[in-house]
Amino acid sequence: MRIEAGDNGYLAWADNLLAGPIEVRLDVAGGAPPPSQPLLPARAGVAAAGSTLVARLQAPAGSEGWTRLRLRGVPGSSNARPRDVAYRLPLAQPQACIDQGFEGEYSHHDAENRYALDFAVPVGTPVLAARDGVVMQLQDGYRGHGLDRARDASRANYIRILHDDGSMAVYAHLAEAGVLAGVGQRVEAGQRIGLSGNTGYSTAPHLHFAVQVNRGMQLEAIPFRMPAAQAGTGAGAPAGAQATSSSSADGSTRSRHCDSLSSMPTERR
Template identity: 40%
Template sequence: MRSSFVLGLLLACVLAASAAAGATYPFAVTTEPSAAGHRVLARNSGPAPVSVRLTLAAADNVGSAQPLPVYAVVRPYSEMFLLQVHPLDPGRGHRFTTQSTYRLGSILAVPDPRALYRLPFENGRSFVVSQAAGGPVTTHHGEESRYAVDFRMPENTPIVAGRAGLVIETESSYRLGGSDPALLAKANYVSILQADETIATYGHLAFAGVRVSPGQQVQAGALIGYSGATGYTSGAHLHFVVHQLVRANDGFARVSLPLRFYVGTPPRIFAARYRQLLTADYAAADRMPQAVGEAPPVRRR
């Protein structure tokens, strides 16, 4: 008897709280016939590593060669085999749907404990820390923002990269900001993949205030955009956070990481504190320190 096949595909791209609800990334899970049944593949056509979780649903007369669910990291600009599906009884039809969840970043990333960050604003400028770990918490609830640092600053203040990396995602189309929870996913931002595959996000940027594009390499101190008050916020500020992607429940979660900043020559290394007034003091670019072995990630097709 000829086998019948019904394929359904569910893709859920869950980004950081500041990410645009309608943002898309060129990633897809597809199924194709094979001699043994069907192969499930992942195609990543963008600049970031993508972590994916795959399982099957509504399966009838279906077996798989790999244990389910399948977790994998698909490298930038690549295709990856995820799963081989076959009929348990070749004499009758089989049916199944695939269910996949993906998220930008690598669950295999190992954060570099030596990583250092310059302050994310221009040399010579000074701003107050309005929220940081160890101080009063107003919006940094949960693991995703526990170690985030907010800098209070006027709108349209130039924002620079705190550490070298590869721009993997941006959003600059939102205009509104305020305390309405409906604005939670409507902040403009830039996300940068760093050498250890952690991801730095610079949030609440101004409308049309992004100055970099996905796939662009940036160095620490390079202009990436302008501050704003978009999304869920009580006023103009920069939200700066570095994430590690981890497995959680039936998908993925972003866990924020402690940040070590530096200023001055020789460099003074410190953690930002609530109400601290910080001045970007980097008179000579060639004196900016880097962690041993630090290098921006290079992604080529």
């Protein structure tokens, strides 16, 4: 947020450092909001690498004191209209093991992750773009993992790719320095964009993949279609699936059930 002095008050600006649109909400952290145009809380969209005037804050003559403002931003445009397209597997191999699918009980139960897939792969596995797009946002400076959601959820390395219909794909838990594309770079489906890892809130090495849209200051995962391949689910595994487990480098284990991806509810609805 950027505050500039203006006629009879102040101008509150939002600057977007991402290579894709964001939506912001300006409010006060406590107490009564100051007179403003528009009234607070105020929302606005900000174009990629752009700036938007969110509100004009009035300072009546003779007034004293201060107001603590709070600006929150969410990636993506709330005007996105995702199309029904087929996503390719985000891995080079023709087969993959999925140990948590849509609405998985362990961590796929909130709006941002409800329709996500966790591919169980060793650290350093090449990650491919599942669809054409532009690298909008990335993080690749974290190492290590943990099971404290409040502490570790924000410490996962990831790459966010914006599609031409406004939807966004998130590839998460990448290795440290495991992002192989830069912000603003256009990538094609099948292009290598990263290396899988085990960072952030994670029990064992895997790739977390989700397609998200901004539903008005709220990221929501949406169902998607993906070609059938050998796969599996952890939570809610199909009846009769064979359970296996594997160990990560640090000795932690992750239970796995392998079955066909075609048996999973990966259709848009």
